Amino acid sequence: MGVAKYIKDERGGIKEVTYQSGIKVKPSYGPQDLEDRGFTYEKDLGAPGEFPFTRSLHPQSYRSRAWTTRQYTGFGTPEETNERFKLMIANGQNGLNVAFDLPTQMGYDSDHPLAEGEVGRVGMAIDSLKDFETAFAGIPLDRIGSGLTINAVATIMMAMYQATAEKFGYSKDQISTTPQNDILKEMIGRGAWIFPVEHGVRLVGDSIEYAVKELPKSNPVSICGYHIRESGATPAQEIAYAFEIARAYIDNVVKRGIAPEDFVGRFSFNFNVYGNMWEQIAKFRAARKLWAKMLKNEYGVTDKKKLFLRGLFGGGGSGLTKEQPENNIMRGAYYALGAALSGAQTTALCSFDEAYTIPTPRSALLSLRTLELLMDEVGLRDTVDPLAGSYFVETLTLEMEEKILEEMKEVEKLGGMVNCISSGLIQRKVSRQAYEFEKGLQSGEYKKVGMSSPETDKISGNAANNESSKTNVELHEYNEEWARKSKANLKELRATRDTKEVEQNLAALEKAAKTSDNVMPHLVKCCHAYATVGEMAGVFRKTFGEWNEPDFY
Amino acid sequence: MEKKIRVLIAKPGLDGHDKGAKIIALALRDAGMEVIYSGLHQTLEQIIHTATQEAVDIIGLSIMSGAHLPICEKLIAMMKEAGISDINLVVGGVIPFQDIPGLKEMGVAAVFPGGTSFEEIVQGMKDLFTK
Amino acid sequence: MIKLIEEDDPKAFDLLKSLYSHSGKAFIIGITGSPGVGKSTIIDKLIAEFRKSGFSVAVIAVDPTSPFSGGAILGDRLRMQGHATDEKVFIRSMASRGRAGGVSRAAKDAVIVLDAMGYEIIIIETVGAGQSEFEVSNIAHSTGIVSIPGTCDGIQAVKAGILETGDIFIVNKSDNDGADVTVHQLTMITDLGNGTKWKPKVLKTIAHDGTGMEELVAAFLSHWKFMETNNLLEAKKREQETNYFTSLLKDLTLKKLLLFMENSLEYQEVLLKLKSHEINPLDAAEQMVKKINLP
Numbered sequence: 001m002g003v004a005k006y007i008k009d010e011r012g013g014i015k016e017v018t019y020q021s022g023i024k025v026k027p028s029y030g031p032q033d034l035e036d037r038g039f040t041y042e043k044d045l046g047a048p049g050e051f052p053f054t055r056s057l058h059p060q061s062y063r064s065r066a067w068t069t070r071q072y073t074g075f076g077t078p079e080e081t082n083e084r085f086k087l088m089i090a091n092g093q094n095g096l097n098v099a100f101d102l103p104t105q106m107g108y109d110s111d112h113p114l115a116e117g118e119v120g121r122v123g124m125a126i127d128s129l130k131d132f133e134t135a136f137a138g139i140p141l142d143r144i145g146s147g148l149t150i151n152a153v154a155t156i157m158m159a160m161y162q163a164t165a166e167k168f169g170y171s172k173d174q175i176s177t178t179p180q181n182d183i184l185k186e187m188i189g190r191g192a193w194i195f196p197v198e199h200g201v202r203l204v205g206d207s208i209e210y211a212v213k214e215l216p217k218s219n220p221v222s223i224c225g226y227h228i229r230e231s232g233a234t235p236a237q238e239i240a241y242a243f244e245i246a247r248a249y250i251d252n253v254v255k256r257g258i259a260p261e262d263f264v265g266r267f268s269f270n271f272n273v274y275g276n277m278w279e280q281i282a283k284f285r286a287a288r289k290l291w292a293k294m295l296k297n298e299y300g301v302t303d304k305k306k307l308f309l310r311g312l313f314g315g316g317g318s319g320l321t322k323e324q325p326e327n328n329i330m331r332g333a334y335y336a337l338g339a340a341l342s343g344a345q346t347t348a349l350c351s352f353d354e355a356y357t358i359p360t361p362r363s364a365l366l367s368l369r370t371l372e373l374l375m376d377e378v379g380l381r382d383t384v385d386p387l388a389g390s391y392f393v394e395t396l397t398l399e400m401e402e403k404i405l406e407e408m409k410e411v412e413k414l415g416g417m418v419n420c421i422s423s424g425l426i427q428r429k430v431s432r433q434a435y436e437f438e439k440g441l442q443s444g445e446y447k448k449v450g451m452s453s454p455e456t457d458k459i460s461g462n463a464a465n466n467e468s469s470k471t472n473v474e475l476h477e478y479n480e481e482w483a484r485k486s487k488a489n490l491k492e493l494r495a496t497r498d499t500k501e502v503e504q505n506l507a508a509l510e511k512a513a514k515t516s517d518n519v520m521p522h523l524v525k526c527c528h529a530y531a532t533v534g535e536m537a538g539v540f541r542k543t544f545g546e547w548n549e550p551d552f553y
Numbered sequence: 554m555e556k557k558i559r560v561l562i563a564k565p566g567l568d569g570h571d572k573g574a575k576i577i578a579l580a581l582r583d584a585g586m587e588v589i590y591s592g593l594h595q596t597l598e599q600i601i602h603t604a605t606q607e608a609v610d611i612i613g614l615s616i617m618s619g620a621h622l623p624i625c626e627k628l629i630a631m632m633k634e635a636g637i638s639d640i641n642l643v644v645g646g647v648i649p650f651q652d653i654p655g656l657k658e659m660g661v662a663a664v665f666p667g668g669t670s671f672e673e674i675v676q677g678m679k680d681l682f683t684k
Numbered sequence: 685m686i687k688l689i690e691e692d693d694p695k696a697f698d699l700l701k702s703l704y705s706h707s708g709k710a711f712i713i714g715i716t717g718s719p720g721v722g723k724s725t726i727i728d729k730l731i732a733e734f735r736k737s738g739f740s741v742a743v744i745a746v747d748p749t750s751p752f753s754g755g756a757i758l759g760d761r762l763r764m765q766g767h768a769t770d771e772k773v774f775i776r777s778m779a780s781r782g783r784a785g786g787v788s789r790a791a792k793d794a795v796i797v798l799d800a801m802g803y804e805i806i807i808i809e810t811v812g813a814g815q816s817e818f819e820v821s822n823i824a825h826s827t828g829i830v831s832i833p834g835t836c837d838g839i840q841a842v843k844a845g846i847l848e849t850g851d852i853f854i855v856n857k858s859d860n861d862g863a864d865v866t867v868h869q870l871t872m873i874t875d876l877g878n879g880t881k882w883k884p885k886v887l888k889t890i891a892h893d894g895t896g897m898e899e900l901v902a903a904f905l906s907h908w909k910f911m912e913t914n915n916l917l918e919a920k921k922r923e924q925e926t927n928y929f930t931s932l933l934k935d936l937t938l939k940k941l942l943l944f945m946e947n948s949l950e951y952q953e954v955l956l957k958l959k960s961h962e963i964n965p966l967d968a969a970e971q972m973v974k975k976i977n978l979p
Binding site: 102103105106108114115116117118121122155186189190191192193205231232261322323431432434435438442472473474478548549551552553 | 567568569571572577579580590593594596618619624648650666667668670671672
């Protein structure tokens, strides 16, 4: 995915190039292109670290600090996760990134029928505060921040994190948590949603409002264009939809009487890096500019720092192939190059074998080295935004800006993101595009190096005989023991806790959910009383109901 | 009247990766089949219920979680109990090659691991009715 | 069974014959309207309300077959997930399979089957294509036409002559601007009268959060009661039965005709002459009709 469309002539020359976002590319660019568009340095770029931040958020960028790389952790039991956390901190990591298993993500306890086969498989199984206490035991929560990859029940996990910290003697204004907490993107591209759209957004709003008032060091939302892109959106749509999702959350919180200035500075983003390199670079530069402009012009934010498009530009999973997996090493390197040329603050890279297996330590290390090489050896730290002034890149950045705004306008015309997602319009568009691209790939219209296509089959013989197409998949292991242990813990918990206290707090939670009271304080109390994730999410399920996804075709 | 192949594309379990399922649904539609898409987070009971009411010819499970063996085993037993063993069960998604014989032995009619072309899948499904 | 109907399997006809006497008890509701107005969501909520009152409910959801590929994605069920394991709810998706108007005889046959199976309320969902409203009114006892604010569906309805077939007009997504205007338009139009005694109701709903759904169910039930008390239901059923007979007649005759044409040498001859421009379509048709003997 992500490859541009090339129309070639009989001799292999390229007649036409069209990027996924719809932008056509000329054979060459010159000063006239910029002049035609009224390009000026002050308006369109700004100095590094100055509005609109097209070049960079900071004046020195990599000269002062290399990019931050993040690695995910958390699988199986809280005990194992705790060990892994301690190991990473000993190795110098100063932030934790936590993955949760699917039952936890979906608000089910480990003994729920739907949890079968999933307990602890893709992340940590969390059923109650006890599990968090085990996972974070001995971790200096005033110094180490935690990113939580959790969305539908982010409110519950945030509350649980706070309760854990309080149990260990920290105060809530000391701790830093960054839940992903972007339910709208789940509904477009990741699937871990529970409640209907408006209620999902209400919960996000509750968590932001609460963070503003009670968790000053926490970043309540990380908006993920990443998954939307993985589902079939173009690079321009990735940014456009992410910004419209941000808008939906901002508007929800503003309605509560909180000024955008007080919270938008803590939003962060998660964007993808695969595909055509120039398209990605233009995308990121345009995104920085547009976000700053949107916040300044539409939401009246004046503090410079709060206009930053903070985020992780990385991943690239959809660009990798099962066939000839070593090619993914090079792909990863080029994607990372694009991210570096875009001035990504934080990055991560999918491992070359990720298309068909859980990354081995070796492949994970390769990814890390790929990123290191760019920073420390090949020269990507030498100067800020080296491509600035390039006739091509600046023209492309302007065109990308136009495309993004176009896509944003379309969403607004259709009543905003919440409307579009409720009615299925975005999902429909994105699935269609994914389908068309896949068709194009199979027919040879789009080319991915190393993959069989009608063209290459003619040369190299039948696809079925192509050795590399037989790369096998390996899977996340599933350990029955994890499930057994979790279920046993649950049983014990239910027997030893104060049932009355749990029930009272759950009742108070339900009351808050039914009205427009912020659910967070009630969730914290529920966590302290050892209510389970399933019980708390159950209250929400009862009050809000479950979302019936719309059709997508 | 023409005989149309009716396919239920189902996503069992909690995994939310539905891109593959949706793309296949569109491809099958373009190949002239009638596709019922189950939506995410389906229990096996729901799948049986839907397949029965909709009188489908094929149940197509899209499994990206690696739990295909236990899921198929269970579903086949439930299909027998519900009296719909005549419906063909096919599976797609993240399926290691070495698991294919085991699946077939259980009674899965066809397996289409990720990366199988649309053409192969459509033909594979049509072939189920020409035996 | 419904499968056999869809495939036009000869067995189906006989099965229908034996089932027919057991049908005729259900109350049949038609829900029609343009794509995207929220029909499926409304039906999902209707099912819930009817179930609360203890009725068993069957739904036939019709989606258009792609004219290019002949395939279809039948996704109305997605909006009705909550009833997925309720034994007293039966949801069947059907593709229009190219039949004009989006509602087919197959749907009618399916209704007979579900009726005979004992479902007390049967809801047919279909896309309003201008023509299909008529078809739905041939099957349904009470028809709901769904529109959303801001569209001119009300005026279109009048233009298309759909007015006579709508018993309850539903303005969904009524939290959007223009809802009251749309309601006003529809009320004015239905006030003009449509020849029957039942005064069509115009209702506002917000299906996704359930607003107006209780009132909607009440409206359908009151229409049901109204028709029963005024002997209108029986009359309607008789009329629909006659229309069903006519359409069956047409279908069976057409089948016979097609068979005749396939097996007739003269037909092949005429076809060749037509293709080589020796004869024009009008003469050709006239010639063939003269040859038809009804044995």
